[in-house]
Amino acid sequence: MIKIIPNKKDIGAEIICDLTKLSNLDFKKIKSALNRYGVIYFRKQNLRSSSYVKFAKNFGKLANYPRLKGLSKKYPQITVVQRKSSDKGPSFGEQFHTDSIYTNKPPRFTMLFSKLVPKKGAANTEFCSQYLAFRNLPMDIKKKLKLVKGVYSSEGPISITTKERVKEKGKKIKELISVHKIFKKINLNYTIYCSPGHFIGFKPKIKDQLKLKKFLLKHQIKKKFQYSLEWEKNQLAIWDNRSMLHQATPFKGNRIMHRITIH
Structure with a gap:
């Protein structure tokens, strides 16, 4: 039995259940909630790496992430997103974005499981509903961008937040660039699929594109589209990268999150 709040x-929903004891019907309800609310989260979960991976596989094929080291040889799909008290500069992901949009086939979903967190409210993840952003986009802008694509780079503005962790890989990672439609249809709803942290231009180039870029990126992250998720230890969150932007909030201290991305 699960409860959805x-x-x-x-913008998002909490689901109360035990992720190690789910029926097929429970999974259907969870997937339906994810499609509807964009991000869902589960508090007080007792997940080993094996049960975490097993749960994630219900949502699709697990992806590899070249810019962070894997947890272990046994669990390369789990990447460690860590903030150390000695780190300088912004936290990993500290700018609104959608994960790995700079690849030709970006992951549909991202999961984060909290292993170590500062005090509650000190290291939130903020989400922005791109369903709401699309609905509130002026009609003239929708017409201008209907057939336009966005160009994205792994070396976009947000790349500064990966430098500490990328250094741990011990090798230089080449720049990745992709092109994707700015509007995406998920079931019956449209969303703005554009990552401010990776966006570098429009294709084809359009009139007043700098003005339009500034308007679009500002519109996407309006406060009225946002929800701030507070983390506790042993909490799992899942979000749809096609309908949600997210960012880490600035904080000092230690935090360890285990991440899985899913195609």
Whole structure:
């Protein structure tokens, strides 16, 4: 038996259940909630790496992430997102973005499982609903961008937040560039699929593109589209990268998250 508690404005929802004891019907309800709310989260979960990976496989094929080291040889799909108190500069992911949009086939979903967190409210993840952003986009802008694609780079503005962790890989990672439609249809709803942290231009180039870029990226992250998720230890969150932007909030201290991305 699971209980679904939507947040305000239907931006995300909490689900109360035990992720190690789910029926097929429970999984269907969880997937339906993810499609509807964009991000869902589960508190107080007792997950080993094996059960974490097993749960993730219900959502698709697990992806490899070249820019962070894997947890172990046994669990390369789990990457370690860590903030150390000695780190300088911004936290990993500290700018609104959608994961790995600079690849030709970006992951549909991302999962984060908290292993070590600062005090509650000190290291939130903020989400922005791109369903709401699309619905509130002026009609003239929708017409201008209907057939336009965005160009994205792994060396975009947000890349500065990966430097500490990329150094741990011990090798230089080449720049990745991709092109994707800016509007995406998920089931019956449209979303703005554009990552401010990776965006470098429009294709084809359009009139007043700098002005339009500034408007679009500012519109996507309006406060009225946002929800701030507070982390506790042993909490799992899943979000749809096609309908949600997210960012880490600035904080000092130690935090360890185990991440899985899913195609």
